[in-house]
Amino acid sequence: MLDDELHFLLLKAFNHSNRRIDAAIRRIGLLPGQPKIIECLAEQDGLTAKEICTRCILDKSTMTGLLKRMETRGLVRREASETDRRSYRVFLTKLGRDYAARIAAIMQDADAQATRGMAPVEAVALNTALRQVIANLEVADAVEQDAAEQDAEKEG
Known part of the structure; x- marks a missing residue:
């Protein structure tokens, strides 16, 4: 029975959680992937794009597009790295930090729903x-x- 198999339970839990979170983040005007980046930078600001990719489990091409849109919206800013001019560091703006608080509330609600009764x-x-x-x-x-x-x- 599929409901007894770990891989199926993980997939099912992910799908339910992801659907709930995706709907909530779209209501606040963000695209999938953007909340992970904002959460990551709220935890440690000034990471390189490569570091964000690793922490958020995103590929480079996806990251590039997301960061460009986020910069255009004023959620993040990029600064050239002081140690490596070929890379840059990404920082949250004031608006990005405001969104970080909203995202944290969404994620806390999703976690609370997932663990209700435990x-x-x-x-x-x-x-x-x-x-x-x-x-x-x-x-x-x-x-x-x-x-x-x-x-x-x-x-x-």
Whole structure:
């Protein structure tokens, strides 16, 4: 039965959560992907685009378009990096910080809905278990990537 399989439960939970969050962020005028970037910069302002890509699990082409739209709307500003003139650092503007507070409320509501009926200790255990699932899958991805690179070297 699919409802007993972890991969299906993770996908189903993601879809419900994502639909709820997506609707709420669209109501405040943001596009998918933008809230993650704003949350990331609210946590640590002045990151490079590459650092944001890594933390937000976004590819470079998606990041470029999102940052351009966000800069046009006045949510972020870019400054040339002092140590590497080829890159730049991204900072939230005052408007971006105002949105960060609104996004935090949306995400807190989504988390509260997702964990409704759970004891606080259960919610903490869920987060801990999900972090372990993510770590396990990241290791598996790295092993598979290494194997693919070794196969490509043998063929090439």
